Amino acid sequence: MTWKNFWKKSLGGFVIKNIAVALVLFVLIVVGTFWGINKYTQHGVVEAVPDLRGAYVEEAQIILSRQGLYPQVVDSVYVRDKRLGTIIEQTPQPNATMKRNRPVYLIINSREVRKVPLPEINDYSSRQAAAMLQASGIGVESIEYAPSEYKDLVIDIKYKGESIRPGTPVPEGEAVVLIVGRGLGTEEVVIPKLKGMTLEEARYEVVSSSFILGATYYDRQTGDGETYIIYRQEPPDGKIAPSGTKIDVWFTTDYSLLESDDKDTISTSQDEEFF
Numbered sequence: 001m002t003w004k005n006f007w008k009k010s011l012g013g014f015v016i017k018n019i020a021v022a023l024v025l026f027v028l029i030v031v032g033t034f035w036g037i038n039k040y041t042q043h044g045v046v047e048a049v050p051d052l053r054g055a056y057v058e059e060a061q062i063i064l065s066r067q068g069l070y071p072q073v074v075d076s077v078y079v080r081d082k083r084l085g086t087i088i089e090q091t092p093q094p095n096a097t098m099k100r101n102r103p104v105y106l107i108i109n110s111r112e113v114r115k116v117p118l119p120e121i122n123d124y125s126s127r128q129a130a131a132m133l134q135a136s137g138i139g140v141e142s143i144e145y146a147p148s149e150y151k152d153l154v155i156d157i158k159y160k161g162e163s164i165r166p167g168t169p170v171p172e173g174e175a176v177v178l179i180v181g182r183g184l185g186t187e188e189v190v191i192p193k194l195k196g197m198t199l200e201e202a203r204y205e206v207v208s209s210s211f212i213l214g215a216t217y218y219d220r221q222t223g224d225g226e227t228y229i230i231y232r233q234e235p236p237d238g239k240i241a242p243s244g245t246k247i248d249v250w251f252t253t254d255y256s257l258l259e260s261d262d263k264d265t266i267s268t269s270q271d272e273e274f275f
Contacts (some may be wrong), residue, residue, distance in 0.1 A: 051094035068100030078110040087109040115169035139175035147244025148181025159167030193237035214246030231257040
C-alpha cells in the first residue's frame with residue numbers, strides 16, 4: 001500500500017490525520033486565547049500613577065484620563081488645614097504603576113466646614129471658657145465686659161454679632177466673642193417688663209437694658225406649633241436695680257396666665273422644669 005492510499009483509505013491514516021488536525025486546532029486555540037488575554041489585560045502596558053493630593057476631583061479626572069485611568073471617590077473626611085473638596089489620600093500611592101482602564105481610589109476633604117455644638121460655658125471663668133472652646137475647635141475673637149452680679153464669669157456668647165445659646169452649631173475654626181461680667185454697675189436702671197415676650201425677645205430686651213437673663217423655668221412641655229411666653233419675672237418690672245442684675249423668668253403656653261398679676265402667680269412648683 002502506498003503512502004497516498006494509506007492516508008486516503010486506511011483506518012490508521014484516517015485516525016492519525018484527525019489527531020493531527022485536532023492538535024493543530026488545539027495549538028491555535030491556546031495561542032489565540034493567550035493573545036486575547038494579553039490584549040485585553042494590556043499585559044506589560046502600565047502607567048505611573050500621578051500625585052493627585054491637593055487637587056480637586058475634576059482636576060484629577062483630567063489628569064488621569066491622559067493615562068487611561070479614572071478617579072473613584074470612596075470616602076470624605078474633614079481636615080481643618082486642607083482646602084475644602086480637595087484630595088487628601090489616594091490608592092495606589094503616587095508613582096506606583098498600574099494598568100490602564102483602572103480606577104484610582106480617592107479620599108477627599110469635606111466640601112463643607114464641620115460644625116460643632118457650642119459648649120456650655122456660661123458662668124465659667126473666661127480662662128476656663130476659652131480652654132473649653134479651644135478643645136471643641138472654636139476660638140475666642142475677643143472678650144467684652146458688661147455689668148453682672150458675678151465678676152469675671154461668662155454671661156453671654158456672641159457669634160457674628162448675635163447672642164447664641166449652648167448647643168448652637170458653630171463652624172469649626174470660627175471664633176466667638178465672650179461677654180464677661182465686671183460686677184454690678186453703679187448705674188441704677190428700671191427693670192423692663194418681660195411679660196408676654198418670647199425667650200429671644202426677652203433676651204434682647206434684657207441685654208438692651210443692661211441686665212442679664214437669669215434662670216428660666218417652664219411650667220409644661222410645649223406641643224407642636226405652640227410658643228412659650230413669659231408670664232412671670234423676678235425681680236418684677238418697674239423696680240430700680242443696679243445694671244448687671246439677673247432677671248429670672250417663668251414661661252408657659254397658657255396665655256390666660258398673662259391676665260393675672262405677678263403677685264398672684266404662685267412660685268415655681270415641683271412640676272416646673274429648670275433649663
